[in-house]
Amino acid sequence: MEGFYSAVSLVVIVPLVGMLINLFFGKKLGEKGAGFIAVGASAFAFVIALTLWATLVNQDYAPAIVNAPLIHSWISVPSAGIDIPWQFRVDTLSVTMMLVVTGVGTLIHIYATGYMHGDERFPRFFVYMNLFLVFMLILVSGNNLLVMFVGWEGVGLCSFLLIGFWFDKPGKHPKEGTVGWSNSNAARKAFIVNRIGDFGLLMGIFLTFWTFGTLDYYKPNEVIHLHHDDAPPPVFAVEGLEAEGEHAEATVTEGEHGGAEAAHGESEIHGIFTQAELWFEEGNHHVKFGSIDLDFDVVITLITLFFLLGATGKSAQIPLFVWLPDAMAGPTPVSALIHAATMVTAGIYMMVRSNSFFYNADLTSFVVTIVGISTALAAGFMALGQWDIKKVLAYSTVSQLGFMVAAVGLGAYAAAMFHLVTHAFFKALLFLGSGSVIHAMEHGHHHAHEHGHGHDDEHDEHDEEHHDDHEFDPQDMRNMGGLAGKMRLTYITYLIGALALAGIFPLAGFWSKDEILADAFTIGFDEGELKGYLALAVLITAAAMTAFYTWRQICLVFYGKPRTAAAEHAPESVSAMTTPLAILAVGALLVGFMNVPNGIPLLGWLFEGIFGEHRFTLFLEESVIHAHAGDFNAVLALLATGIALGAMYAAHAIYGSKAMPMPMEKDPLEDGQFQPLFALSNAKLYWDEAYFKYIVYPFQGAARFLANTIDWDFWHNFVHDRIIGQGFQGAADVISQPIDRQVVDKGFMSLATGVLAAGSRLRKTQTGYVRTYALSLMMGALLVIVIILLPTLRDLLGI
Amino acid sequence: MDKPEVATELFVLLSAVLFTLGSMGVLLRRNAILIFMSIELMLNSANLALVAFARQWNQSDAHLMVFFVMTVAAAEVAVGLALIVTIYRTKQSTDVDDLHALQG
Amino acid sequence: MQLETTGVSLTSVTLFAPMVGFFILLFLTKLSDERIKWGALITSLMTLGFSILLLAQFKSDEIGLQSEHIAEWIPTFGIYYHVGIDGISIWLVMLTTFIMPLAILISFNMIHERIRLYYLFMLLIEFAMLGVFVAQDMFLFYVFWELTLVPMYFLIGIWGGDERRYAAVKFFLYTMAGSILMLLAILWLGNEAGTFDVKVITEMVQSGVLSFSTDTERLLFLGFFLAFAIKVPLWPLHSWLPDAHVQAPTAGSIILAGILLKLGTYGLIRFNLGFFPNASADFAPWIAALAVIGIIYGAWVAYAQTDVKKLVAYTSVSHLGFVVLGIFSLTSSGVQGAVLQMVNHGISTGGLFALVGILYDRRHTKAINAFGGIWKVMPLFSGIALVISLSSMGLPSMNGFVGEFTILLGSASSDVLNIWFTAVATLGVILAAVYTLFMFNKVFMGPLDKKENQELEDLTWSKNWTELGALVPLVIMIFVIGLYPSPFFELMDGSVGDLVNFVNSVAVAGK
Secondary structure, X not given: OHHHHOOHHHHHHHHHHHHHHXXXXXXXXXXXXXXXXXXXXXXXXXXXHHHHHHHHHHOOOOOEEEEOOOOOEEEEEHHHOEEEEOEEEEOHHHXXXXXXXXXXXXXXXXXXXXXXXXXXXXXXXXXXXXXXHHHHHHHHHEOEXXXXXXXXXXXXHHHHHHHHHHOOOOEEEOOOEEEOOHHHHXXXXXXXXXXXXXXXXXXXXXXXXXXXXXXXXXXXXXOOOOOOOOOOOOOEEEOOOOOOOOOXXXXXXXXXXXXXXXXHHHHOOXXXXXXXXXXXXXOOXXXXXXXXXXXXXXXXXXXXXXXXXHHHHHOOOOOOOOHHHHHHHXXXXXXXXXXXXXXXXXXHHHHHHOXXXXXXXXXXXXXXXXXXXXXXXXXXXXXXXXXXXXXXXXXXXXXXHHHHHHHHHOXXXXXXXXXXXXXXXXXXXXXXXXXXXXHHHHHHXXXXXXXXXXXXXXXXXXXXXXXXXXXXXXOEHHHOXXXXXXXXXXXXXXXXXXXHHHOOOOOHHHHHHHHHHHHHHHHHHHOOOHHHHXXXXXXXXXXXXXXXXXXXXXXXXXXOOOOOHHHHOOOOOOHHHHHHHHHHHHHHHHHHHHHEOOOOOOOHHHHHHHHOEOHHHHHHHOOOOOOOOOOOOHHHHHHHHXXXXXXXXXXXXXXXXXXXXXXXXXXXXXXXXOHHHHHHHHOHHHHHHHHHHHHHHHHHHHHHHHHHHHHHHHHHHHHHHHHHHHHHHHHHHHHHHHHHHHHHHHHHHHHHHHHHHHHHHHHHHOOOOHHHHHHHHHHHHHHHHHHHHHHHHHHHHOO | OOXXXXXXXXXXXXXXXXXXXXXXXXXXXOEHHXXXXXXXXXXXXXXXXXXXXXXXXXXXXXXXXXXXXXXXXXXXXXXXXXXXXXXXXXXXXOEHHHOOOOOO | OOOOOOOOOHHHHHHHHHHHHHHHHHHOOOOOHHHHHHHHHHHHHHHHHHHHHHHHOOOOOOXXXXXXXXXXXXXXXXXEEEEEXXXXXXXXXXXHHHHHHHHHHHHOOOOOOOHHHXXXXXXXXXXXXXXXXXXXXXXXXXXXXXXXXXXXXXHHHHHOOOOHHHHHHHHHHHHHHHHHHHHHHHHHHHHHHOOOEHHHHHHHHHHOOOOOOHHHHHHHHHHHHHHHHHHOOOOOOOOHHHHHHHHOOHHHHHHHHHHHHHHHHHHHHHHHHHHOHHHHHHHHHHHHHHHHHHHHHHHHHHHOOOEHHHHHHHHHHHHHHHHHHHHOOOOHHHHHHHHHHHHHXXXXXXXXXXXXXXXXXXXXXXXXXXXXXXXXXXXXXXXXXHHHHHHHOOOOOOHHHHHHHHHHHHHHOOOOOOHHHHHHHHHHHHHHHHHHHHHHHHHXXXXXXXXXXXXXXOOOOOOOHHHHHHHHHHHHHHHHHHHOOHHHHHHHHHHHHHHHHHHHHHHHOOO
16 A cells, blocks of 8 residues: 555646646647647646645555655755755545645646637646645645745746736736736746745744754654654655664653754654654753754744744745735636635645644744734725725735744644635636626626727616726626526535535534634633733624625625626636536535534534544544634634624615625725724735835835945946056056156167167178178188197297 | 009099089079089089098098988979979079069 | 876867868868958857867776876966866866857858958967866966957957957956056966976865965966956946957857856856965955946946847846855855856857847947847747847746756855855845846837837748857757756866865864
8 A cells, every 4th residue: 555655746747747748748639739738737646645635645644755656856955954855744634735736737727728718828827736736735734844945936937927927918906007017027926926935935944954864854764753643643754765664762862962963863763743742742852053052842843933924925924925915916726726726825835834833832833823814804905995996805815824823823623624625626617607607797897898889788888988098997896797507506605615615504604714713712812821811802802893894795796786898798708717616615515514523503413424523624623733623613603703793784784785886996895984994994004015115115225225325336436447457547547658758668678779889880791792791701701710720830830 | 453553632622623513604604504603613623532431441431421411402403494494484584683573 | 396298188179170171271262252261150150079089088986187288388387278077167278169160150241341250360369268268287278368359359359349449448448457466476376386387286275285375366366367357347347348348259258158257256266265265265255246246336327228238248247246245255166157147148148149230230239229020020039139138137947047056056155155145136136127128128019119220030940041040059048948947067067166165164163
């Protein structure tokens, strides 16, 4: 059976192959072929994920570590003790994520073949989508923090590419009207804001490595250290790693751990999480960073805070959530897959994965809770006043992610994961539904423009007049209305998604949201912790807002009368788009039942008998050490549902009971006493403006100042060219003029003229006649002979 | 000794006469070819002296020098005649007095 | 000190291979332009072939020099022709021989004047740079070091942009000024040691036979350091770089950023760390501080540039800051990361300059604002540009990340630097995204609203195979190093580990 575990590499490789095929041959394959390859790759990956799940169930949920094929080690620096392998981990947590990613991913791929139909860069779109799957699956299946980081940044890249997919499409700018740069800028913003989070994650990774001497979650052959389980599941290695018979016992070395050095010994046996558990149990552990000696608790708090910064980036939490609403510039399937169902949950996954760290870090847990609940509240509030159908869903996503983060902070890891899964279903459903609506509105708009001029419908004329002077926005809910009749299937599925989001019994959102609230209640009232009270109060408020804006959206989009010609002529979407909607709707109805809590009054026997109690939590507990099931709280469940229903009723009273004016320009709330609140929500709390004013513009100004004034004008031009360069030149002038010209040069010049004069006299001797030369040669020779013979001559002559 | 011994002085004397003739030729003649021939004469007079001394001291060193001189003379002729031909082609004359481009 | 001479080794063969082509091109004056280009390309490919052989026969389990070749040169002064490679220099040799054919290839369609002279200089500079990396005699090193200046001076001065003379002279004088101090240091050190041989001096220093007073060691250290810091360039000595880069021809920029800057960082490892462990440890925090300032400063300044080439030039200041930080972390991980990052920077920044050059060749402008939306018309080119940009900003699974991560891990665990260096340097990762995406966004994305841009033609194999041929190997190497860098570390592990152990045993342990 171990063999099946190694299929985990295929989960990554299959979409990679799909992506490569479409990258190189996409144009030749055409729409049909490219779509088939992409959907096929995604579906195949889903099947493999299912196989892995089945294998896990078969193997008593024993996790496994699998080496990547061909390249085992990634960054390996032996003399520095760094060894980071390409390793995958199959356990219940990673398989859950894989199933969500590939399952929802496949449906969205199918949907996208319909949605992107006719786009000139159709194959390229699916290249990016498959690439996204590759990175997302690397993220969830890696066995160490760095492999996860590969996926982490990779999905950020895909998000960038997909948000900017229509990089030249004009978009709306709050101040400058329609501008061509909005999509590209949104893409860039997403990447950069994410990178700020990545900085945190990287710092966390450095600290982790420094502390533990490894980055592996768990090591092969290692006994997972469980608090509450007496029979730890065996971990066994696959492929290449010998499965040794004797499991190294979780030995705790005596005495001091001298920081990285001591950690090095343990890092051979234990991954980071087991080491952390052991050290927490042992207590009083110290980590030495050079000369600094830190308490282990402090180190873990630092690491987790850095991790939290990473999570706020990727999972769009305060303060880094600002990129997500802008990210809606991408095609709607992208919003559904990346910015609702999967990528944005990576932060939650990462924190749940590191639950051994977070569980024991009290300060961080408190901060995480605060971040989560404030995001849930703020984003819920901002969603109330949006006009763009996708912006509402975007803020809703931010808000729901806040719920999950808060759950992590409360230590309710199972609840966080549960909400992650249900949210993936109903939010993907809502996004795809909104895509269907937008698609229909665009079609309707075209239709109305082609045929609408002869139309005698009064509001049609009116609409024409009103909208001809500026661009028609198919995403603006003011242009919609009455679509329930036009798009039956879209409406029904959207309604299911909306009810699930609002947390209405017995849809998916009810169960998962209730689980989080129940945990908050337990922490607050049973354990008396401040974060519990806070979370309970804030999250219930946020849940009410959720119900309100959801129902506002339903009313504005589907109820009433069509407010434009486009809405009048909106057709139902093609089956490639509606089929995934239907499947997701079924999911949104049913996934909640996989984690039905125990002790539900009245209906308990039914659910528990059929679906089992806390199935999902029990499943997760196999790999998430600190996961635990929350207690069902009937009063709380009733209260929350009641509040949600009340909010929906209120929304209906405002938006659904009476027909909206045509054309609609104002929200009914803008007329009443709620006007300032609505304006605040509509302006998104001026959050972006604040960032621009206090961070972006100063940064840009500083950059310009640094580049132009300091580096160029001062350092380059003034210091180098002026002082050094011209100073040198000035000195050179002084040396060259008075000194060189007047003294040195003159001296040498007079010498030269002397030589010249002598030369001109001497050259007279050169006649040019050969015989002259020959004669002088001869005379010379004679002279030499005479000189040689002179002594002899002298002797001869006797002088 | 069958033949009467000729005194070395006589060879040297002849050599001196030939050398003087040659040098006079070089100095007084203006035709390049004749100058050239005079040079040859000088070279050969030197050869004669060398051979004479070699005979007197019964050593072959001087013979060696003679061969060198002959070789050099041959090479000189080859180069020199070629030069003269080229000069003749350009100047239509072999008169060395016409070649005074180096006049200072 | 007498050295035993040896026979010719593969190192020498690799070193002199470009000169074979050089002399052929020099003496065969009647070759057609086409043949000159091909002659230069084949020569550089041949050099690449020899260096691959060199790599193949490199024994990773041996510490110290391999493929040595020692011959007498100026015996009176104890100066030898001594070349050889170790785990550090092999990668820089590989980088040189890998980048050069690409730089030559991309010049095929870009250089139209004085073609023979141009390729002569290309081969000469390859020879000189290889010489710097393999020389094991300080004097020989110095000769090669200075020899690199001459061809680069002419490459900028003849084939450069509008202000080429100014840039060429500035480049020459600035780097020359540093070299003079190095020459003094070399003479002083040679006098102290009684030899100019790097290997012998290293052994003498390691065994304690040669030791300096603190002041002497520091002065010598600074003599070498200044020359190298200018070449790197370490902030704030970077002022020559934007000029040289902006004015240099495309291939000149590629060579300058890809290889020449690494002469400095290589020298820091070989001489400053190898000879002066105490001074290295003493100065490490200060130098690392300059490096970290450079990382942030370079990235920040790059963001405000309006000229693409200048932007890329400033990113070098930032990237090389990482390399220097890694070197002066004095950890094995940091130094190995630094060596790998030298290679990475050569690939990614070389690639960026190639991209800018290709754009300039078509549009005759380097102003960022002149572009926009050209992804639409040049999808293949833009795709390659995306990969190279991402590699430059350090996306994991690409080469830049591996180097940066290893460096930062090294600096985080350094005994001489504290965690703040790492933290601030890691901020550079954000800034890298800011400037890279700013550039990518403005050039490739957004609306295609300028007429000149709408007529741009994409790269195709049939029409622009030279440009594609230069870019594709870079893209391949980006992923090879990004996904499987272990072999790179494996080969340098012995040499670097040895060096770092020595430095630490002397300096850090002594504190």
